[in-house]
Amino acid sequence: MDDKTSAKYEARAEIIKALAHPTRLYIVDQLSREEKCVCELTEKIGADMSTVSRHLSVLKKAGIVQMDKRGLKVYYQLRVPCIMKFFECAESVIRNTAKEQLDMVE
Amino acid sequence: MDDKTSAKYEARAEIIKALAHPTRLYIVDQLSREEKCVCELTEKIGADMSTVSRHLSVLKKAGIVQMDKRGLKVYYQLRVPCIMKFFECAESVIRNTAKEQLDMVE
DNA sequence: TTTTTACTTGACTATTTGGCCAAATAGACA
DNA sequence: TGTCTATTTGGCCAAATAGTCAAGTAAAAA
Numbered sequence: 001m002d003d004k005t006s007a008k009y010e011a012r013a014e015i016i017k018a019l020a021h022p023t024r025l026y027i028v029d030q031l032s033r034e035e036k037c038v039c040e041l042t043e044k045i046g047a048d049m050s051t052v053s054r055h056l057s058v059l060k061k062a063g064i065v066q067m068d069k070r071g072l073k074v075y076y077q078l079r080v081p082c083i084m085k086f087f088e089c090a091e092s093v094i095r096n097t098a099k100e101q102l103d104m105v106e
Numbered sequence: 107m108d109d110k111t112s113a114k115y116e117a118r119a120e121i122i123k124a125l126a127h128p129t130r131l132y133i134v135d136q137l138s139r140e141e142k143c144v145c146e147l148t149e150k151i152g153a154d155m156s157t158v159s160r161h162l163s164v165l166k167k168a169g170i171v172q173m174d175k176r177g178l179k180v181y182y183q184l185r186v187p188c189i190m191k192f193f194e195c196a197e198s199v200i201r202n203t204a205k206e207q208l209d210m211v212e
Numbered sequence: 213t214t215t216t217t218a219c220t221t222g223a224c225t226a227t228t229t230g231g232c233c234a235a236a237t238a239g240a241c242a
Numbered sequence: 243t244g245t246c247t248a249t250t251t252g253g254c255c256a257a258a259t260a261g262t263c264a265a266g267t268a269a270a271a272a
Contacts, residue, residue, distance in 0.1 A: 009129070009131045020122045089188040089191055093121050155220090177218090
């Protein structure tokens with residue numbers, strides 16, 4: 001693989017890596033409904049706020065979310081709506097695998 | 107987050123994690139064209155065959171590819187065509203970010 | 213039957229990631 | 243001004259991941 005080609009896949013992997021964590025997937029799902037502040041996400045997730053903040057910075061660095069500070073609170077918004085297609089596809093992999101396993105048993 | 111909800115995001119994350127590596131993205135891209143044996147992939151990628159085999163087993167475990175042994179060779183095939191949408195979306199994140207950075211400079 | 217080919221797996225090391233606590237920062241408000 | 247509130251960041255440890263070499267397996271060829 002030449003340098004240009006591998007750079008292409010590295011760039012893609014950076015974005016996918018940013019999504020590759022259950023908490024971050026949950027955050028993206030929440031933000032796909034409407035923007036949320038760190039405090040709201042922290043409460044829903046039930047982890048340390050520092051942990052949630054770290055996850056948000058991973059998503060931000062990848063260009064998936066953007067932030068907007070208003071007063072004391074920082075609101076995060078989804079920047080790329082097509083991200084939701086990832087979920088649908090992941091679901092179809094899960095269903096596919098489950099169906100195959102069922103077929104093997106029956 | 108309750109157990110059922112977090113199980114849902116964990117299952118999704120497993121699949122996305124399996125894709126979150128440049129070599130594995132390249133493999134998926136190659137397999138989206140046609141099935142390939144480990145030897146062909148190894149040659150294209152230019153890594154140790156054991157490394158390529160490990161990547162393939164990650165993809166297989168996640169249900170993204172399936173294998174078919176014929177003679178001495180093992181052929182891997184993409185099991186879920188919608189995976190390609192991941193790429194398109196990742197590309198759009200990249201373009202989006204690049205455009206924004208340009209706007210800031212101009 | 214032995215050897216070769218194509219691949220997988222075990223054992224090991226190096227690196228990255230995730231989580232928590234505590235300290236730092238930045239804006240709002242008394 | 244000081245202090246409260248929301249958030250980020252540094253330091254640290256544990257766990258997961260990626261890569262390599264060497265050993266193991268299974269089917270084909272000699």
